[in-house]
Ligand SMILES: [Zn+2]
């Protein structure tokens with residue numbers, strides 16, 4: 054079968070290869086892939102900023118149909134519509150594993166990074182990671198359960214009360230999901246971006262986010278203080294990974310506000326005003342990836358229509374046209390890009 058494989062570390066080295074069709078072992082299922090999303094981390098891996106175990110088939114956001122099940126698998130049968138968590142192996146013994154925090158296990162191996170992922174016709178997943186797609190969740194939306202679960206993971210670490218003002222900085226797929234999840238918790242939500250994010254800001258409006266602001270045209274801080282009697286936002290989720298956004302977020306927050314860092318900065322250490330953390334008694338929340346407990350609630354949000362994933366898809370390409378997918382992402386014209394497998 055054809056697979057999109059990162060063959061060596063460094064820039065590029067992502068090629069279509071003929072790979073042996075994988076077979077199930079005990080406790081595993083074989084999934085025929087329908088769609089696999091291109092994640093920001095795939096771009097980082099392509100450009101050589103992220104380490105993966107090479108050679109490996111990339112792609113960790115996928116949906117598909119089960120075509121084979123291994124021994125001991127009774128939860129799934131051939132023909133089931135599914136998606137899978139990225140977790141392929143965890144130690145199962147560390148304190149994190151025992152609490153279900155698989156995303157924090159030191160020995161975790163993920164699909165599409167350490168183990169062959171979804172940019173191929175077939176992928177193998179462990180049964181504990183697989184979830185049925187509910188009836189209203191189509192394959193395209195199902196492929197986006199993973200990024201949605203990452204945002205639900207972040208939102209769940211904060212306390213949001215009905216009517217709270219939540220600001221999401223960065224209107225990419227992660228920001229657009231975070232905004233929708235925050236809205237599902239009863240918040241009033243502002244999503245903020247730059248002028249070149251116009252397509253994404255319009256999408257936010259279409260999705261029913263309360264306010265979508267171009268901060269190069271409008272003063273976000275003034276807007277937030279105007280809405281809150283001069284107090285400031287209750288929660289800010291920084292989803293852009295842009296350094297100026299971090300200090301902007303601190304200015305937007307009210308005293309006792311909550312700061313959620315979801316975006317990843319190009320350099321790990323950035324200037325951050327800790328004096329403001331003290332003076333405003335701000336709580337800072339870090340959120341890494343997602344865990345099992347985030348998946349069913351994410352699928353439920355899509356099934357009930359409270360989160361619209363499908364409408365974030367702007368482009369689709371076969372895995373053989375990776376270059377084009379990369380171009381539309383880098384140019385900023387895309388929101389979410391999905392890849393599809395090829396037969397030959
Ligand atoms: Zn991802």
Ligand SMILES: [Zn+2]
Pocket residue numbers: 143144145146147148149150158159160
């Ligand atoms: Zn562990």
